[in-house]
Each structure stands twice: as structure tokens, then as C-alpha cells.
Amino acid sequence: MGESVIGAWIAAFLTLGILTFLYKDNVIYKISEAIFIGVSAGYWFITLFWDNLYRKFWVVGIEGGQWELWGGIILGVMMLCRLSRKIGWIARWPMSFIIGAVAGLYMMLYFTSNAMVQIRSTISNLTESVNVGDPYYIIGNIVVAAGTFSGLVYFYFSKEHKGVFGATAKVGIWFIMVTFGAAFGYTVMSRMSLLIGRIDFLLSDWLKLIS
Amino acid sequence: MKKLIAPVIIVVVILLLYFVVPKPLEFSPVTSTIILSLIGLALVAMLILTIAGKMIGRRTVFIFIAVALTLPFMMNFKMPIRITPEVQSLYDALEQLPAGSKVLAAYDFDPPSAPELQPMADAFMTYAFKKDLRVIIMGLWPQGPQQAQLSIEAALEDKEVAAKNLQYGVDYVNLGFQAGNEFVIQRMGSAFRGMFARDSKDTPYDDIPLLKGVENFSNIDFVMNFSAGKPGTQEWVQIAVDRFGVTLGAGNTAVQAPGMYPFLKGGQLVGLLGGMSGGAEFELVTGEPGKAAGFMLSQSCAHVVVIAFILIGNVAMLLARKKK
Amino acid sequence: MLTNQDHSFSKSHPCHIIVIILSFVFSGFGASAQAEDTATVATYSSDISPAVDLPPITLLAVDTDNDNGGSITISWDDAGYSELPQFRGYEILRRSIQANAPVLVGTAPHGSSSLVDKSVSDDTTYVYYVAATVGEERFVSDSSSHVQSTWQIYNTTLTPLLIALIIVGGSVIFFIETAKRGRKLFLRKIAGLEAVNEAVGRATEMGRPILFVAGIADIDDVQTIAGLTILGRLGRTIAEYDTKITMPTRTSLVMTAGRETLREAYMAAGRPDAYSDDMVFYVSDEQFGFAAAVDGILVRDKPAACFYLGTFHAESLIMAETGNLIGAIQIAGTAQPAQLPFFVAACDYTLIGEELFAASAYLSEEPRQLGSLKGQDVGKAVAMMLILAGVLIMTLASMWELDTMNQLQQLMRDLFSLN
Numbered sequence: 001m002g003e004s005v006i007g008a009w010i011a012a013f014l015t016l017g018i019l020t021f022l023y024k025d026n027v028i029y030k031i032s033e034a035i036f037i038g039v040s041a042g043y044w045f046i047t048l049f050w051d052n053l054y055r056k057f058w059v060v061g062i063e064g065g066q067w068e069l070w071g072g073i074i075l076g077v078m079m080l081c082r083l084s085r086k087i088g089w090i091a092r093w094p095m096s097f098i099i100g101a102v103a104g105l106y107m108m109l110y111f112t113s114n115a116m117v118q119i120r121s122t123i124s125n126l127t128e129s130v131n132v133g134d135p136y137y138i139i140g141n142i143v144v145a146a147g148t149f150s151g152l153v154y155f156y157f158s159k160e161h162k163g164v165f166g167a168t169a170k171v172g173i174w175f176i177m178v179t180f181g182a183a184f185g186y187t188v189m190s191r192m193s194l195l196i197g198r199i200d201f202l203l204s205d206w207l208k209l210i211s
Numbered sequence: 212m213k214k215l216i217a218p219v220i221i222v223v224v225i226l227l228l229y230f231v232v233p234k235p236l237e238f239s240p241v242t243s244t245i246i247l248s249l250i251g252l253a254l255v256a257m258l259i260l261t262i263a264g265k266m267i268g269r270r271t272v273f274i275f276i277a278v279a280l281t282l283p284f285m286m287n288f289k290m291p292i293r294i295t296p297e298v299q300s301l302y303d304a305l306e307q308l309p310a311g312s313k314v315l316a317a318y319d320f321d322p323p324s325a326p327e328l329q330p331m332a333d334a335f336m337t338y339a340f341k342k343d344l345r346v347i348i349m350g351l352w353p354q355g356p357q358q359a360q361l362s363i364e365a366a367l368e369d370k371e372v373a374a375k376n377l378q379y380g381v382d383y384v385n386l387g388f389q390a391g392n393e394f395v396i397q398r399m400g401s402a403f404r405g406m407f408a409r410d411s412k413d414t415p416y417d418d419i420p421l422l423k424g425v426e427n428f429s430n431i432d433f434v435m436n437f438s439a440g441k442p443g444t445q446e447w448v449q450i451a452v453d454r455f456g457v458t459l460g461a462g463n464t465a466v467q468a469p470g471m472y473p474f475l476k477g478g479q480l481v482g483l484l485g486g487m488s489g490g491a492e493f494e495l496v497t498g499e500p501g502k503a504a505g506f507m508l509s510q511s512c513a514h515v516v517v518i519a520f521i522l523i524g525n526v527a528m529l530l531a532r533k534k535k
Numbered sequence: 536m537l538t539n540q541d542h543s544f545s546k547s548h549p550c551h552i553i554v555i556i557l558s559f560v561f562s563g564f565g566a567s568a569q570a571e572d573t574a575t576v577a578t579y580s581s582d583i584s585p586a587v588d589l590p591p592i593t594l595l596a597v598d599t600d601n602d603n604g605g606s607i608t609i610s611w612d613d614a615g616y617s618e619l620p621q622f623r624g625y626e627i628l629r630r631s632i633q634a635n636a637p638v639l640v641g642t643a644p645h646g647s648s649s650l651v652d653k654s655v656s657d658d659t660t661y662v663y664y665v666a667a668t669v670g671e672e673r674f675v676s677d678s679s680s681h682v683q684s685t686w687q688i689y690n691t692t693l694t695p696l697l698i699a700l701i702i703v704g705g706s707v708i709f710f711i712e713t714a715k716r717g718r719k720l721f722l723r724k725i726a727g728l729e730a731v732n733e734a735v736g737r738a739t740e741m742g743r744p745i746l747f748v749a750g751i752a753d754i755d756d757v758q759t760i761a762g763l764t765i766l767g768r769l770g771r772t773i774a775e776y777d778t779k780i781t782m783p784t785r786t787s788l789v790m791t792a793g794r795e796t797l798r799e800a801y802m803a804a805g806r807p808d809a810y811s812d813d814m815v816f817y818v819s820d821e822q823f824g825f826a827a828a829v830d831g832i833l834v835r836d837k838p839a840a841c842f843y844l845g846t847f848h849a850e851s852l853i854m855a856e857t858g859n860l861i862g863a864i865q866i867a868g869t870a871q872p873a874q875l876p877f878f879v880a881a882c883d884y885t886l887i888g889e890e891l892f893a894a895s896a897y898l899s900e901e902p903r904q905l906g907s908l909k910g911q912d913v914g915k916a917v918a919m920m921l922i923l924a925g926v927l928i929m930t931l932a933s934m935w936e937l938d939t940m941n942q943l944q945q946l947m948r949d950l951f952s953l954n
Contacts, residue, residue, distance in 0.1 A: 023217075023270065033823075037821060037823075037824075048353070060408055064408065066408075095755075109449035109450060111700060113452075113453045114473075115918070116951055117477045118473055119922060120477070123922060124926065126926060126930045127934070144476065148922060149923060152918060152919050152922075155889050157908055157912055159723060176887065177879070179469070183469045183470075183872070186465040186466060189465040190327060190464055190466045192276075192510055192514070193465065193487035193506070194327065196326060196487070196506050196513075197325065197327070203281070207225075207228050207229055209234055210237075429653040466873055
């Protein structure tokens with residue numbers, strides 16, 4: 001019991017400490033922030049140490065004798081050369097490997113999932129709907145097709161935005177702005193949810209005001 | 212001296228709440244209605260003040276949000292929640308899985324996003340266990356598998372689940388965290404064993420009964436991803452779905468959710484739980500109203516306050532423009 | 536870890552080629568092996584299924600196409616068993632040619648006619664049987680011909696992707712080469728850029744500094760590079776107007792690159808004496824530590840114009856809101872979709888997504904940036920045309936139901952079906 005009560009008090013102090021920033025910057029906020037940064041840095045260090053260095057490098061690579069991992073281990077050691085001014089250039093090799101591998105992988109992935117599949121899903125019969133003639137679906141189809149097309153027109157840089165092309169681009173930017181509005185709304189919802197999570201902690205776990 | 216007033220008041224209020232106020236604190240429906248009406252009236256007053264030319268400070272907005280978020284916790288109102296098609300389709304896809312199906316649950320989030328994702332993750336785990344799905348847990352975020360452990364504990368509190376006497380390694384397994392971001396998914400496409408030589412309890416992959424015959428994604432019936440960022444749902448879609456053809460459902464933070472809708476329309480996601488409200492819908496559709504559903508009144512009140520202040524802000528702006 | 540990643544082009548090992556050749560060789564002996572199989576199955580089926588009037592189920596087992604091995608597709612033609620009232624389902628059995636007894640690999644319900652067996656090994660040759668379960672009895676088919684799973688070097692379903700990559704990649708290379716040869720490539724004007732001079736002018740008039748933040752990513756991020764390219768051009772105007780600039784950075788490498796960029800800009804403007812290294816300084820690698828420091832600068836120095844160009848995360852609103860509070864002209868640009876709404880709300884001009892790169896290419900006139908942008912424009916043009924044509928074809932096909940329209944519709948579907 002003692003442990004959890006003390007834990008709840010510390011957590012509550014830190015939560016309230018961070019919230020005091022809403023009034024103005026103060027010492028308690030700074031202390032809470034510093035503790036948060038310090039703890040998370042420490043946590044990451046320990047996690048990465050045990051999961052990467054110990055589990056991967058030592059247990060699997062050295063003890064388990066999985067030779068495929070040695071390529072990675074060597075590249076990792078080369079990366080550490082960045083610490084030295086003299087041999088820092090060696091770090092460029094693993095860096096170029098990472099950039100090359102990631103670029104290669106991403107080129108395929110983004111082209112498939114974010115371009116080809118999205119074009120395919122935009123190309124649809126506008127009158128198609130789950131229940132025949134349901135205006136909700138038909139309007140939805142038109143919005144998706146028009147939004148994607150005009151958005152692409154807005155981001156087309158090889159032609160001046162004039163005439164019909166310019167008007168379409170204007171429709172495009174309207175679609176983009178509506179998207180931003182929706183994203184903003186979702187963000188507000190997200191932030192409120194996080195605050196609800198904290199208030200729930202304060203009211204139920206700490207003050208035990210609600211069950 | 213003046214500086215000490217605020218801290219002293221805070222401490223006194225805390226002590227009162229801790230030692231004096233009766234617990235649990237619950238408002239009657241009449242009191243709740245009165246409180247909500249008062250908040251509404253106060254908002255109208257703010258609008259009138261704005262029209263009268265008074266500027267409303269940011270701290271006033273904070274107080275309104277705090278009140279609108281906190282007091283509903285003590286109210287016993289049931290919020291009507293509509294199940295959106297993306298939640299329904301996820302539920303339908305899960306319902307089609309026969310008992311014994313192998314489900315991979317990827318927990319790609321950490322405690323800072325837990326308020327949004329933990330309720331839906333708990334609801335999912337409870338549902339999966341009740342349906343006798345076999346759950347394989349993993350995480351691309353270091354703290355993900357620990358959040359999964361919390362989900363398991365929450366699920367085991369359910370009487371029906373507890374009665375099943377689930378066994379670790381047979382009914383569920385936690386493979387733990389693996390560093391390497393999306394490359395982990397890529398590698399899992401050819402062999403799970405290559406990425407998870409041992410589970411989180413250090414048991415070798417081949418000694419775990421549940422993983423017998425699980426070579427790669429082709430032996431998995433469904434993948435559920437709870438994601439708070441990168442690597443997360445986008446990477447699962449790009450690699451697991453578009454390359455290896457898995458069936459994927461996702462739970463996302465609300466910030467991320469709008470970005471996932473194209474994948475939903477493209478058929479790459481069978482369903483999506485967006486933020487806490489998505490979690491609440493999932494709880495309801497599975498017939499187990501839980502934390503998220505309980506929070507929806509607070510969430511809705513806060514949204515009403517935000518909308519009211521957007522209106523008030525715009526009125527202020529229009530008036531200022533008129534004066535010019 | 537990376538070498539073994541590819542699904543469609545994997546396992547390029549000479550052993551597999553030998554296996555394929557051997558499998559062809561072995562298929563020549565199929566006839567003799569077949570007789571033996573039937574014998575084995577006859578014993579197997581006679582145990583469980585009495586004679587019936589219906590002919591046996593015919594089946595076909597083939598290697599699954601376009602995969603990296605380990606999979607065989609079995610399809611069957613039901614001879615009417617599923618019409619029997621007591622029909623319960625199909626059982627799919629497999630026997631490796633070295634083994635005697637078949638094993639159950641899966642079941643299939645009423646109405647199904649195929650199954651993919653993913654539990655096979657590429658090194659083994661198998662035969663399959665399909666059994667219809669009717670009541671308590673099973674009616675087992677004759678064996679399939681010998682089958683072995685193999686990997687395919689080229690995944691034909693990905694051909695449209697290859698074509699698209701060739702079109703876009705080829706255009707990028709073509710335009711880079713064209714730009715390198717000195718041909719002028721047209722790019723439209725970017726609205727936010729016009730405001731840059733206005734902002735610098737205002738800061739000069741008010742005698743207040745300009746704040747420039749090149750995002751929070753390191754120098755390896757393309758958005759940081761775009762931000763610095765714009766800084767190069769902006770720096771020249773600042774030097775000409777003799778305005779002050781402050782540039783806090785989150786990483787040391789961006790600081791070095793920022794100093795280099797500004798020094799060159801001041802030299803180009805003919806004011807090398809006015810340049811000082813103190814204009815660009817490192818603050819902190821810690822994300823919110825950096826954001827707090829920028830906020831401090833905003834509140835203390837009250838710059839007249841603020842530029843946020845690069846990669847931003849959650850600190851975007853913290854900075855832009857403070858800048859808005861002090862009444863600065865603010866110009867932002869980022870390709871982080873989640874942060875754009877905040878910049879749009881709090882800044883006077885925002886370069887949205889690709890506009891940041893376009894602005895950078897427009898100002899720098901650097902062949903690689905220009906060529907990449909033009910190449911991508913080709914991709915976008917193709918996408919626009921496909922969407923327009925596709926939507927029209929699909930909609931008209933459904934309205935008119937003409938054969939040619941339906942054929943076009945099918946073509947559209949095939950073009951984009953990648954799996």
C-alpha cells in the first residue's frame with residue numbers, strides 16, 4: 001500500500017507541477033520538466049542497452065553465434081568512429097548504407113502504398129454506393145475524386161495558376177485547408193484525451209474521489 | 212506574501228479533497244444538469260462580454276476547459292455514442308475469425324499516449340481472449356510490450372476471461388520489443404524467428420507452443436496495430452499489408468487518425484479506431500463499455516467549450532475588423 | 536538483415552536454379568511415380584470411402600505464382616458431392632513422394648474450390664488429394680500430379696509499379712540532365728516567397744531583427760537543406776538591407792551549415808564585413824529545450840519577422856503562437872503534414888508540403904532540385920490524367936454498360952492491382 005500511495009503522490013505532484021505552467025513559468029514547472037527529461041533519457045538508455053547491446057549484440061550475436069548479425073555489428077562500430085575527428089570519415093560508410101537501404105525500401109513502399117494504391121482507390125465509379133443511390137456515398141465519392149485531383153493540380157509546379165487550371169488549384173487549396181481543419185479538430189480531441197487521462201489519474205488513483 | 216496565496220490555496224484544496232470530501236463523489240442527475248447549464252450560461256456571458264468589447268484572457272479559457280473536463284467525471288450520464296463505419300468494419304472483421312485464430316497484436320505506443328490508446332487496447336485484448344483468439348504480442352516501441360502487459364492484466368480482471376485459465380505460451384505470448392523500426396516488419400515477412408529469437412521471458416522461439424508452425428505473416432490470421440507515431444500503422448500498411456498481404460486493423464491516436472483514412476479507403480486497413488472516441492466505440496460494439504466510453508462525457512463537454520470559444524474568438528475578430 | 540528482405544526478388548541462390556532444373560527432370564518420371572501413388576491412395580481411400588455413383592473429384596495442384604516459394608495452390612472441381620444433403624466440407628491432404636501416409640493440410644467449407652498450402656518446403660515433391668466429407672464418409676479424389684513449390688525471380692503483378700517507377704525516375708534523371716546542360720526549366724511562382732522581401736523590409740523599417748529557424752532535424756534531412764537554401768537567398772536581401780538576423784539551431788551541424796550559408800550570402804551581397812559568426816548559434820539538442828530557448832528569444836528580442844523553414848514536430852505551435860503574440864510577420868514552411876495546420880493558423884504565409892522544396896529549387900536554380908521537382912511533376916501529371924480518365928470510364932461504364940467500356944474498366948482495374 002505504502003509504495004503505491006507514495007508513487008501516486010509523486011506522480012500527482014509532477015502532474016500538477018507541469019500544469020502550473022498554464023498560469024506562468026515557475027520553479028515547480030522547471031523541476032518537473034527536468035525530472036521528466038532526465039528520467040526519459042535514463043529509461044531510453046537502459047532500454048536500448050538491454051534490448052540492443054545485450055540482447056542483440058551479446059546474446060544473439062556473440063553467444064548465439066549468429067554470423068549474419070556481424071555485418072550490422074561491424075557497421076555499428078564504424079558508426080562510433082564519428083566520435084573521433086581523425087577517423088570520423090569512417091562513419092560515412094554505415095551512414096551511406098543506411099541512407100541507401102532506407103531510400104531503396106521507401107521508394108518501393110511509398111510508391112506502392114501511398115501512390116499506386118491511392119490512385120487506384122480514387123479511380124472509382126462515382127455513382128457506386130453500398131445501398132443503391134445513397135447520396136451520402138455518391139457525394140463522398142465525388143469529394144474524394146475532386147479533392148485528390150484538385151490537390152494534385154495545386155502541387156503541380158510546371159504551369160502558372162491561371163484560368164481553369166488556376167481555378168482548379170484554388171479548389172485544391174480549399175480542400176487542403178478543410179483537411180487541415182479536420183486535422184486540427186482531431187488534434188484538439190487528442191490533447192483533450194491526454195488531459196482526461198491525467199485528470200482521471202488525479203481523481204481516481206490519487207484523490208480516490210471517483211471509483 | 213502575495214506570492215504565497217495561490218500555492219496555499221492549492222494545498223488547502225488538495226487536503227480538503229483528500230481528507231474531507233466524501234468518496235466516491237457523485238452528482239445526482241439534477242445537480243449534473245444544473246452544473247452543465249451553469250457552464251453553458253457562463254459561456255454565453257463570455258460571448259456577451261466579448262461583444263461588449265472585453266478581451267478574454269487565455270487563463271479564462273484554461274479554467275473553462277478544466278471545469279468542463281473535470282466535473283463530468285462525477286456525473287452519471289450515459290453519452291449516446293454512434294458506432295462509425297470504420298469501427299464497425301473492424302469489429303465485423305474480428306467477428307469472422309474462428310476461435311483459435313492467431314492474431315498478432317503490435318503495441319507501438321508508450322505511456323505518454325496511453326490515455327488515448329490503452330482503453331482500446333484493453334478492450335481489444337479482453338475481446339480477443341473472450342473469443343479464444345490466440346494473441347502474439349510484439350512492439351516496435353520499447354515500452355509497447357509493457358503496455359500490452361497492462362492490457363493482459365486488465366483483460367484477466369474480466370470474470371469470463373479469468374475463468375478460461377489462459378496459459379502463457381499457449382493462449383498468448385509476448386515477444387517483446389525489437390529495435391529496427393520498419394525493417395523489423397520487413398524481416399518478419401520472411402521469418403518471425405529472425406527478429407524474435409526469444410520471447411520477452413527469454414524462452415527460445417521454438418519452445419513456445421503457440422508459435423509452433425508460425426513462420427511468417429502467412430501463418431497469422433489478423434494483425435492489430437496500436438500506434439502513436441512512427442514506426443506505426445503507416446509502416447504496417449506499407450510492408451505487412453501491401454507486401455505480405457496481411458489483414459490489418461489499427462487503433463491510432465487522434466492526431467494520426469486523419470492520415471490513416473486514405474488507407475481505409477484504399478482497402479489497406481479493414482478498420483480504424485481513432486483516438487479515445489474510437490476506443491469508446493469499440494468498447495460499445497464489443498458490448499463492454501469501459502474507460503473510454505466513460506470519458507466521452509468529459510470529452511464532449513470540452514469540445515463544446517472549444518467550439519464556443521472558437522465562435523467567441525471569431526466574434527471578437529469580426530468586431531475588431533468592423534471598428535477598423 | 537537487409538539482404539534478405541525482398542519478397543518478390545528473394546533467395547537468388549544458385550541452388551534454387553538447380554532445384555528447378557531437377558524438378559523438370561523429375562517431372563519426366565511422373566508417369567511411373569503416378570501409378571504407385573494411386574496404389575497408396577487406393578488403400579487409404581478404401582478404408583474410409585465406399586463406392587459411390589458420383590465420379591471422383593478432379594484436382595489440380597500447382598506452384599503458387601509470383602511468390603518466394605513455400606506455397607502450392609490446390610484447386611478442385613467438385614463432381615456434385617457438395618449437393619448431397621449430408622455434405623460437411625472438404626479435406627485437403629498432402630503426401631510427400633517419399634512418405635507413405637498423407638497428412639491433412641487444411642479444410643475448406645461448402646462452395647470453396649481452392650486452397651493455398653503455405654506449409655510446404657521447396658525441396659520436396661508432393662501429391663495432393665481432396666476428400667469430400669459426406670456424413671461420416673469421405674470420398675477421396677485421385678492424386679494430383681507431382682508438384683513442387685518454387686520462387687519466382689520476377690513478380691509479374693508488380694509490372695505497373697515498375698512502369699510507374701521508370702516513368703517518374705526516368706523523368707527525374709532526364710530533367711536533371713536537361714538542367715545541367717543549362718536549359719531553363721519553368722517553375723511557377725510560389726505565393727509565400729513574395730512575402731519574404733516584404734518581411735525583411737518591415738524588419739528594417741522597425742529596426743528589429745529577423746529570426747530564422749531551420750527546423751529541428753539534422754543536416755541529413757532534405758527539409759533542413761531546403762530551409763538553408765532559402766536562407767541563402769534571404770541572407771542576401773538581409774545583407775543588402777543591413778538588417779540583423781538571429782538563427783538558433785538544434786544541432787551543431789546545422790549551425791555550421793547555417794554559418795556557411797550566411798557568410799556566402801553576405802559575400803554575394805558585397806557586405807562580408809557585416810557578417811558575424813554570432814548570428815548563428817547552437818542551443819540544445821533537447822526538442823523542448825530548444826523550443827523554450829526560441830520562445831525566450833521571441834519574447835526578449837521581439838523580432839519583426841520570423842521564418843520557420845524545415846522539419847518541425849510538436850514545437851511548431853509553441854514557436855508560431857509566441858511569434859504571433861509578439862506581432863511578428865511569420866513565414867513557415869514544412870512537409871510535416873501534422874504540423875501544417877498549426878503553421879497555417881498562426882503564420883502569415885505557409886509553404887505547404889512540397890512548396891517548401893519548390894521554393895528552394897526556385898530560388899537556388901540548382902539542377903538536381905529543379906530536375907527532381909520537374910520529374911515529380913511528370914508523375915503528378917500522369918496521376919491526374921489517370922484519375923480523370925479512370926473516374927470517367929468507371930462512371931460511364933456503369934451507366935451505359937457497353938462492352939468496350941467494361942473492357943476499359945477492367946483494364947483500369949488490372950493496371951492498379953498490385954497483389
